[in-house]
Amino acid sequence: MIAVSFIGIPFIFGLVLFLIRNASLARALAFLATLLTFWLAIGSLTLYKGSAQLQWDASWLPAFGSRFTLSLDGMGSLMILLTALSFPLIFIATWNTPYTRANNFYALMLWSQAGLMGVFAATDALLFYFFWELALIPAYFLCSIWGGERRIAVTFKFFIYTFVGSLLMLIGLVYLYLQTPDLSFSLRSFYKLNLQPDQQNWLFWLFFVAFAVKMPLFPFHSWQPDTYQQAPTATTMVLSGVMVKMGLFGMLRWLAPVLPYGFWSWGDSAAFLAMFGMIYASLLAIMQDDLKKLVAYSSIAHIGLMSLAVFSTTDAGLQGAMLQMFNHGINVIGLWMVVELIERHTGTTRISALGGLAQKAPALSILLVVVALANVALPLTNAFIGEFLMFTGVFLSNVSRFNYIYTAVAGFSIILSAVYTLNMIQKVFWGSTSSLASGMGEIRAHEKLALAVIVILILVWGVYPQPVLDLTSGTVQSLLARMITRHP
């Protein structure tokens, strides 16, 4: 029952919100819904870890052999937690942002959350696909209705990318479905598939491209910087904090264990792509003059490392990647909050037009520094644990003969991340106050609260990450066991 309510609460609240015309009531209700989900997530995941309370099975589309099955393992729980935590934070941080027809905005946000919850909980392929689209479709509307000036063109690009990706995934899923002896979409049936190497080889690319678009990985990323820049910040936070994790999650849940042979044989190429993309995006991040684009490219680089670690197929790499999926979500939302606050106060996100904000908003700048340090993965921040484990995994990996080179080259991103992140601190927060920056004021209490929560999480999980690692170790062990038995 609990597993369904993660999806049900936001969905039903969303439905109700479409009918409520009062903006502040809609906002309050939406916030209440996310709080409820969050409370439920914290409570149930600690109380019922691994128990039947977190499973759900019901008849759905019997004609297609698809059932409404949900199951939360360690990785799923962690991602549910991320989804449940990030939405209330996002609503607090953007509390004062005015929207036209605000009720529709909040309703779509909640539907998107429902879709995300479903993606992380579904163990039926068709259900997974359904939720995948449920998460994405509201995002198109959020961007195209409440976005910036170039929203239509940008949303179109975003749509094309994800549409093609979804289509490829659907083709793959249906193909797999047709191969199952009992004509079923359930993950368990997919596990039992006995596919030939050549089948796995082309199927791998269908799924890989679908997930790579979502993450995004080079060269499927060009929707992302524009979309992040044009989407309303609250939506950008959802996209970059939670939704991009759908791609990584999909690889771990639906690609690696179902197509182990394809994963082993193409892992090297995919890892190369990820490594190349990391450096490519890091270099581009350095030359951006727009804060939003800087965060966007930085995010591409970080996601690149996570997929590199996923393809390492080692316990350190996979656990690091899962931990980092959560950490990156929290940290990048923190960065977007800062960007949003700067834009709202000064009316610009151009780095060259800003400067000296530390004098105007000392509390904001201190909070930002901690988030920025997490962005460069400094030790004792959460991201360090993730990155350390991921790099270790890549180094120990035997998927590629070039694993040492991959580690070293990808390692350059830690230098480059210091360059662009500190450059941002220096140009935006330090120095003398520019004319635009003089419009900056100190942030309000609720904004401080949202950022402080993030900062506390960054530090606590940076010092004591073991509980999270324990949470995901079961998932990783069974995933690796499944893959090793299918090793060619």
Place this chain on the structure above:
Amino acid sequence: MSTVFQWVWLIPLLPFAGFLINGLFRRQLGKTFTALLGCGVILGALVISVVLFNEVRSGHSQTIPLFDFIRVGKLSIPFSFLVDPLSSLFLLIITGIGFLIHVYSTAYMKEESPEHYARYFAYLNLFVFFMLLLVLGSNYLVMFIGWEGVGLCSFLLIGYWFRNNEYTHAARKAFVMNRIGDLGFLLALFWMINEFGSLSFNEVFAKAGTSTTAILTGMTLLLFVGATGKSAQIPLYTWLPDAMAGPTPVSALIHAATMVTAGIYMIARSHVLFSLAPVTMDVVAITGLATALLAASIALYQNDIKKVLAYSTVSQLGFMFLALGVGAYTSGVFHVMTHAFFKALLFLGAGSVIHAMGGEQDITKMGGLRRKIPVTFFTFLIGVLAISGFPFTSGFVSKDEILLAAYYHNKMYFWLAVLGALLTAIYMFRLLLLTFAGSFRGTADQQHHLHESPPAMTIPLVLLALLSVAGGWVQLPHVFGGHDYFNQFLSASVPAQEHSDPGLATLEYILLGVTAAALLLIYILSSRSLTRGNPQGEYSGVKKFLANKWYVDELYERIITKPLHWLNRNVLDFIEKEIIDWMVDGVGKLVQLGGRQVRLLQTGQVGSYVLLMVISAVVFFVIQFLIKK
């Protein structure tokens, strides 16, 4: 076994508490409280360190596990501390010198507003916290936490006056160059996990013998790359002179006495690995020697009092690496200690001079200060004598050990090191004479303002001066009636080198005589040329080349920064804007050709999106079923 080991976590935690309180309540607390708290926590850490040091001296060493930090699969990295002779010695240096510098700072920074004053002490406490983690860690990961953490504090403190763009640029440069080194360090750690399955010192060193020389060479070279970043050696030294943008006590603590010696600590700690990799040892020795000479040559023609000291630090660190590279680990560590005394003294003395001069740092605009600020002058003089190796000062004893070790390893190293020592004496006397001798060359306003610093600044100077003289006597050569107290103490952590050469005594006397004579000669020669008339501010020929620091910064700009920018602006931008977008547009057009959905999409109707998805799904199902039948 004493219970004091159970309290070792308090040593880093006290400064951390100081950081939190001063940082969070910086607006509420007054300056007095801030100063008391900032200094008090370091004093507390010092007291515990002294107690621990005594325990260790009576032969106790212990690993203290705190909690599970990372446990994944077979890899287990606990958060634990190791208290042994090497770490307890560094604890004393860090908390001891750290405490004096905190006290000094209370007066030096008193012009700051209460809020920034508290921010300063918070950063300084945080630095001590990380530095203590660095030396206390019982595995490489905890060491690395401290290693990057001190880099962060260095960044924050160099950029302390954050309104000045030049300073903040220096801060960023320091952090980025350190990060280059850190990548090497990290890669070495991954390699260790791969090779030994562990990062703990005990396990790694125990298994080192089972590994091949090639692997150990690679691993130690990567560790050394880390050391060149943190300890400012070729090719990553250029951040340190720029780091002088920070407040002077920061330069004394971080960029002279403690943080920059982390590389030496790390190599001494890893001596088991390094000793098994002779190629790395040669690389360490040659890099150290080359850096010592390069930096000394640059220091000859610098006119900023802090820049001279900065290059001198780079040069002295080079001597320490030379010692490590020739296998004299304890001599390297010994020089860390004596250098901490006299270089902290010199920097704090420079701070006192700058304080008296109202912020002026150009030594060509000073002169004749000895009568105006006598305590500063006298202690500075002692510092100069110590660093120049004047007989029986601490600097003499430690440098003498390094020279001897070089002599027995390779005569060429020895002669080059002697040259480096001579250069050191020359630029330090130049600095001393230009600052304190002759007549005053500044403005009348400055002259009127000249005054001796308050006791909070002069007392640390006097204490450090005493240490600079007597601090080396724990390891006085046998010839002069010394005992190897220092080496014996360290022997449980780091083995000492023994020279059983009958000519040793003669060599010691020759070194002693030569040093004394050379110093006298340098003093006579330079006092003539430097105290008369106005010194030049502009140079030409070789002097200009040296004054411009061999144009290394310009070289890096040309071979790294510019090509990267070019790549960004031309290649990557082209790929991003032209090639990738062109591909996407192509796909977009295909979709457009395939139907009218696009127009529907842009009208933003919910139905059309869902419809599109459903239709595509259904169509696909139908096709699949047809194919199957």
